Amino acid sequence: MGEIFDAQLFGTAIRQATPLILAALGGLMSERVGVINIGLEGKILMGAFAAALGALLSGSPLVGLACAVLVGLTLALLHAVATQELRTDHIVSGVAINLLALGLSTYLFRQIIVPREEAGESSVVAMFGAARLGGLENLPVLNALLKDQSWLTLFALVLPFVLLIMLTRTRWGLRVYAVGNDSVKARMMGVPVKRLRYLGVLWSGALAGMAGAFLVLAATGQFRENMSAGRGFIALAALIFGRWHPLGAAGAALGFGFFEALQMRLQGQPLFGVQLPTDLLLMLPYLLTVIALMGLLGRMKPPSDLGN
């Protein structure tokens, strides 16, 4: 077993989990104020494209990250206007954003980046390096886990705690709770419902855009069509299984990342002398995440005013 659980396994697990945590927390901020957000997938994808283009043209991963966040915010604003001003169904608006993002990122990729590649130029961008942990590097376990991870990953690991404090210990957090559970009463009590909803949706855009940026700027270094590959939906599942709780959502994302890393490992090496079938292993992360969370978390309860 020692050959299976090593630093590389945990490194892969945390890298696989990072974009899921960011996107799931984005979805959480939106759904906590009552706005369903299935457009995470599209925001991740457009974020990845914007990150690649920004970093490619500027030579700086920071510019790429800024572009990703901006594009994520723009798509989120679209969702906010559609659902809050035009009263569009939340699901319909989310689906529209996913379709728009897939079409637009593919089109722009083929118009801008593919011709450069065909002309023999590299489309690999400058990436974020490994974050330095300072004094923490002396702690054996932590160092093994976080060695060679980018600071985007560290940010994703700290963020759930920050959001938890913000949601439970601040005035704003209580107002979010009120808006998410009974927006009518909240409005009567003088809570600026619409402003809080815009803010929550914008959070989702920024964080999902950042998740896309991670894929390019801290992992692959390149954009490819549809490279978000369903992460937005897995993040949404993590959010639901994590019961709209920041630590629950992040924990579900980490669990998924861990089982994903484990199944990759087990495809190439037998477990107790048995080589498990590929298809079973590919299913493992989904299956085990569901089982683990059913056992751990019991009943799930969304914000009661979700979708109104």
Next chain:
Amino acid sequence: MQGRIRAAMVTDVGGIGDESFNASAWRGLQRAQKELNAEVRYLESRTAADYIRNLTTLARQGFNVVFAVGFLMEDALARVAPRFPRVYFGIVDGKAPNLPNCVSLIFNEQEGSYLVGALAGAMTKRNAVGFIGGMNVPLIKKFEYGYRAGVLTTNPRARVLTGYTGNWDDVNKGRELALTQFNQGADIIYHAAGRCGVGVIRAAEQKGKGYYAIGVDSDQDHLAPGRVLTSMMKRVDNAVFDVCQRVARRQFRSGTIVYGVKEKGVGLSPMRFTRKDVPANVMQLVRMLEGMIAQGKLKPPYDEATFRQFKPPRVPTGVV
């Protein structure tokens, strides 16, 4: 059909940018545009539900020849082709309906994969190589077992790690799976995983000297110069162009056309960046095996059953 022909294709869900057979088929049509002055067009399928509609649309628009790219379109083609007897249809990687206006273009991917496997087996320094596929389907098994047989031929003691990503899009999953296999001891990884393969190549590049990826379908050597040992080229472009040419010359032939090593339908890339890394005797050996396949003396396996029965040819000692 006076003067220029009109040729079109329907991609499967991977689209034109799949860096795989859809992209290659489109290159074939673009060549037909340039060399035969053909009018060309493509339609992309977003879901399997688009196949019939896309094929019908193109047939109605009066294209002379319409290609269905991918085995997933077999059923759709069988429904559409009988309704348009004056349109020629070609299907890549799949079985065409038994009609005079249909041709099926099949590739012996196992032959090309065998050759890259032989090269990988001879080149590995750690006696372990990897294979990464997209979906776990019979088409990709042809790549896997051909490759395994090649490794077995030149390096019977080498381990072959196999992994599947479960999709064709997830670049980062391809990269993480490759990093996992490199960590498990492999130093060369062959992929047949569409866009996930871009991640496999990136992993080899990020690991640096001593690690290689092997590309697939088109010449992917330039994606990370020096870190892509070679690419197993599957010339869907040539096959599509051939059919266009036959249509232009009014020599269309129905049935099945098989493209293997002999027909130069599959084979190694020119290895522009890595030729100097490969010893001359290894290259000679690979060329020898290529000759044996072309002459029909060596038939690489294409699934688990044929792999079990496969007897590797004897390799001159001292080469590996």
